[in-house]
Amino acid sequence: MSVEPRSPKVRHMRIVHLSDIHAGSQYFVPNMLNRALVEVNDLAPDLVVVTGDLTNMGFRQEYREAKEYLDRLQCPLTMVVPGNHDSRNVGYMHFETLFERRDSVIRTGGCTVVGVDSTEPDLDNGRIGRHRYPWIRDALMEQPGDFKIFALHHHLLPIPGTGRERNVVHDAGDVLEVLVGCGVDLVLSGHKHVPYAWRLENMFIVNTGTVSTLRLRGTTKPCYNVIDIEGERVTVTRRYPFHGGEVVVEFDAAASTYIRHDAHLDRVISDL
Numbered sequence: 060m061s062v063e064p065r066s067p068k069v070r071h072m073r074i075v076h077l078s079d080i081h082a083g084s085q086y087f088v089p090n091m092l093n094r095a096l097v098e099v100n101d102l103a104p105d106l107v108v109v110t111g112d113l114t115n116m117g118f119r120q121e122y123r124e125a126k127e128y129l130d131r132l133q134c135p136l137t138m139v140v141p142g143n144h145d146s147r148n149v150g151y152m153h154f155e156t157l158f159e160r161r162d163s164v165i166r167t168g169g170c171t172v173v174g175v176d177s178t179e180p181d182l183d184n185g186r187i188g189r190h191r192y193p194w195i196r197d198a199l200m201e202q203p204g205d206f207k208i209f210a211l212h213h214h215l216l217p218i219p220g221t222g223r224e225r226n227v228v229h230d231a232g233d234v235l236e237v238l239v240g241c242g243v244d245l246v247l248s249g250h251k252h253v254p255y256a257w258r259l260e261n262m263f264i265v266n267t268g269t270v271s272t273l274r275l276r277g278t279t280k281p282c283y284n285v286i287d288i289e290g291e292r293v294t295v296t297r298r299y300p301f302h303g304g305e306v307v308v309e310f311d312a313a314a315s316t317y318i319r320h321d322a323h324l325d326r327v328i329s330d331l
């Protein structure tokens with residue numbers, strides 16, 4: 060599929076990307092989430108995207124707790140997709156009760172954001188599924204000149220420092236082809252609590268860590284991302300609750316130029 064060159068648009072969007080709250084986990088730190096929510100409200104984003112693992116076991120009381128926190132967001136738009144922990148114990152029923160849709164689309168300010176459920180009940184593995192590709196394509200291409208964002212819980216590319224690789228969706232190759240074919244600019248995901256950023260073709264794939272737990276691998280810290288979009292210019296800032304933040308990626312979606320601030324990507328692999 061060829062993607063039409065898009066006309067320059069006036070875009071001013073601030074998106075906050077949170078993931079892996081894990082309410083109910085013994086590693087959940089309420090104070091961390093309290094602080095993050097205060098910071099996010101101060102940042103006054105146009106949209107907050109939450110890429111799953113709101114809960115630990117998909118139980119109703121965990122969902123209620125996570126929802127009570129998210130209800131404190133003073134943001135006009137929120138998109139939430141489920142994670143593998145949320146689909147345990149038929150937890151996707153509670154997700155639908157509280158958030159209605161497991162797949163959703165938000166179009167605002169010259170941006171199209173498509174969020175999908177990549178989970179399978181009671182499995183930690185992820186999958187999108189071929190039967191959903193037409194819907195994803197249609198959702199992404201309805202406004203072809205938009206800046207396009209795709210959000211899911213699982214990874215589309217392996218991420219360093221996450222141990223044995225079991226976290227990429229089973230149909231990642233096909234999904235990547237769909238997304239690149241639609242001219243997606245940015246993919247947001249979570250899952251293994253390791254923040255990272257890859258570039259593939261003209262698309263940045265940016266993973267965030269857990270915002271509010273101490274289920275941490277290596278030296279990673281709880282964090283969330285802030286994405287500022289000005290026209291075609293994009294800046295991704297990783298923020299740590301209580302501890303400020305740093306720019307990790309800057310790119311120009313039209314000119315295909317970018318800076319990946321490798322010094323700020325956590326060094327998780329030691330040289331042999």
Ligand SMILES: [Fe+2]
Nearest residue numbers: 079112250251
């Ligand atoms: Fe998680």
Ligand SMILES: [Fe+2]
Nearest residue numbers: 112142143250
């Ligand atoms: Fe997960």
